[in-house]
Amino acid sequence: xxxxxxxxxxxxxxxxxxxxxxxxxxxxxxxxxxxxxxxxxxxxxxxxxxxxxxxxxxxxxxxxxxxxxxxxxxxxxxxxxxxxxxxxxxxxxxxxxxxxxxxxxxxxxxxxxxxxxxxxxxxxxxxxxxxxxxxxxxxxxxxxxxxxxxxxxxxxxxxxxxxxxxxxxxxxxxxxxxxxxxxxxxxxxxxxxxxxxxxxxxxxxxxxxxxxxxxxxxxxxxxxxxxxxxxxxxxxxxxxxxxxxxxxxxxxxxxxxxxxxxxxxxxxxxxxxxxxxxxxxxxxxxxxxxxxxxxxxxxxxxxxxxxxxxxxxxxxxxxxxxxxxxxxxxxxxxxxxxxxxxxxxxxxxxxxxxxxxxxxxxxxxxxxxxxxx
Numbered sequence: 422x423x424x425x426x427x428x429x430x431x432x433x434x435x436x437x438x439x440x441x442x443x444x445x446x447x448x449x450x451x452x453x454x455x456x457x458x459x460x461x462x463x464x465x466x467x468x469x470x471x472x473x474x475x476x477x478x479x480x481x482x483x484x485x486x487x488x489x490x491x492x493x494x495x496x497x498x499x500x501x502x503x504x505x506x507x508x509x510x511x512x513x514x515x516x517x518x519x520x521x522x523x524x525x526x527x528x529x530x531x532x533x534x535x536x537x538x539x540x541x542x543x544x545x546x547x548x549x550x551x552x553x554x555x556x557x558x559x560x561x562x563x564x565x566x567x568x569x570x571x572x573x574x575x576x577x578x579x580x581x582x583x584x585x586x587x588x589x590x591x592x593x594x595x596x597x598x599x600x601x602x603x604x605x606x607x608x609x610x611x612x613x614x615x616x617x618x619x620x621x622x623x624x625x626x627x628x629x630x631x632x633x634x635x636x637x638x639x640x641x642x643x644x645x646x647x648x649x650x651x652x653x654x655x656x657x658x659x660x661x662x663x664x665x666x667x668x669x670x671x672x673x674x675x676x677x678x679x680x681x682x683x684x685x686x687x688x689x690x691x692x693x694x695x696x697x698x699x700x701x702x703x704x705x706x707x708x709x710x711x712x713x714x715x716x717x718x719x720x721x722x723x724x725x726x727x728x729x730x731x732x733x734x735x736x737x738x739x740x741x742x743x744x745x746x747x748x749x750x751x752x753x754x755x756x757x758x759x760x761x762x763x764x765x766x767x768x769x770x771x772x773x774x775x776x777x778x779x780x781x782x783x784x785x786x787x788x789x790x791x792x793x794x
Contacts, residue, residue, distance in 0.1 A: 427645035436728045437638055444634040451627060464623045468698050469742065471630035473735050475695040478637045480718045480730035482687035485644045487716070488725030489653060490680050491660030496585030497688050498712035499592050500560035502702070504689025506596075507559050509609035509702040510543060511552030512620075516613050529611070530604045540602045549616055556693040557686045564685030565678070572674040572681075577663070586709045593707030608703025615697050626698070633694045637731070640687050644727055647680065656680055717760045723770025732771055 427433040447462055447470060454461040479501050486492045518525040522532040526539055545551040567588060571581060599605035618625045647653050658666045659673050667673050696702045705711070714737075722733025737756070745752050767774055 424642065424646045426649055427642050430645065430649070432728065433642065433645055436641060436731075440634060440638055444631055448627065448631065451623075464626050467623075467630050468626050471626070471633045471698045472695060473738050474630070474633040474637050475691045475698070476715075476718070476738050477731040477734040478633070478640050478691040478694075479688050479715055480722070480734035481637070481640055481644055481727055482684040482691065483715050484719045484722075484724060484727055484730035485647070485687070486681055486684045487719060488727075488730075489648050489660065490656045490677060491663075492677065492681065493579075493582045493716065494585045494681075494684075495582045495709060495712045495716065496587075496589035497684070497715055498709070499589035499707055500564060500685040500688035501692040501695070501711075502589075502592070502596075502704075502706035503559045503563060504556045504692030505696045505702040505706060506603060506609070506692075507546075507552055507555040507689070508693035508696045509612075510546040510555075511549065512612040512615060512697060513609050514543070514547040515615070516611065519613055520611070528604075528609070530607065530609075531602070534599055536602070543602070553693075556689050560685040560689035560692075561682050564682045568678045568681040572677045575674075586712065589707050589712055590709050593704050593709075596704040596707060604703070606703065608701055608705075609696075610701040610703075612697060612700060620697055620700070629694065629698050633698070636690055636694055640690065641727060641731070643683070643687070647683065648727070652676065652679070714756070717756060719770075720760060721763050721770055723772025726770075726772040729770050729772030736771075 447467065450460050450462040451464070451467055456463075479497065482500075483494060483497050486494055513528045516528065520529040520532075522529050524532050527536060531539070546555070567585075571584060576584060595601055596603050596608075597606055603609070612620055614620055615625070615629075618628070620626075648656070655666065655671055655676050658671070659676055663673055692702075692706070715734075718733040718737050719730045720733070721737060722731065723729025737759075741752060741756075744755060748755070763770060
């Protein structure tokens with residue numbers, strides 16, 4: 422089966438081993454260590470690490486379409502945000518009469534704006550199974566419609582990147598409007614519980630962290646299954662020689678559409694896991710700047726590796742956490758400079774550097790090299 426093939430790869434086994442080891446270590450240090458110990462991992466740190474893992478899953482989704490399909494998407498933040506809003510709508514419906522205004526049906530922002538009834542597109546979000554389906558369906562449908570129109574028209578290269586950026590910018594402007602029914606500028610917040618578990622408790626935060634780690638593992642295996650299959654080989658052919666691939670008889674637009682939709686759905690899952698851990702979702706997640714940042718993560722970690730995208734996402738966001746406290750006004754300049762340096766000196770990213778070192782180490786030395794040494 423194509424999904425079990427990656428589990429036999431040494432690189433996948435190593436990635437999953439490191440990931441699950443990290444999950445176990447963080448859990449043990451959080452539960453077993455006393456709070457005054459230097460090794461204790463606080464609930465705040467657990468939540469922060471969970472956010473990093475959400476970003477890592479988003480980066481893997483972007484690497485799938487950029488690294489293996491050659492589509493530089495500058496709008497994946499839209500799919501991330503749609504998944505987040507789907508989860509946020511469910512969490513808002515779970516508040517019930519515990520809100521500020523005590524309305525059992527309408528969220529607080531609707532009561533404040535004098536809405537008289539719940540919009541039709543909010544119906545069903547009081548049920549967890551419906552909300553979880555929408556986490557996949559909302560970004561998936563958007564990607565399906567957008568991709569069908571774009572790929573059928575054979576829009577490629579920088580033009581496709583600009584269109585994806587325009588898509589997320591248009592959605593950001595739309596969600597900022599109060600009459601859209603998504604909370605406007607303030608978005609959705611003040612969540613209480615998820616599946617009956619209080620979001621403010623340490624146990625729930627740890628559970629969300631572990632769930633995010635498992636989702637990252639599943640997403641990684643799914644992507645590796647795709648790229649190591651015949652579909653993945655055709656995707657790489659589309660990336661490197663699209664015209665020749667069409668000449669061989671492959672329906673390139675169908676391959677592009679399928680991989681693009683899968684990537685969008687993974688981004689939606691990342692957004693859905695992000696919202697209950699952060700506690701808010703607002704239109705800023707649609708910002709084109711955020712989507713560009715995701716591309717920087719992938720470029721730093723290494724395109725067409727998947728695990729490199731995870732490395733880049735975690736490193737950049739850790740740096741952002743540290744340096745925004747030290748030099749908040751200069752962080753974006755530092756990020757831009759980092760992107761330029763990586764592009765010039767590490768065109769294959771950190772993963773490419775690690776691969777080069779491993780290859781050099783494994784190469785046998787020739788008699789001439791031994792004599793020179």
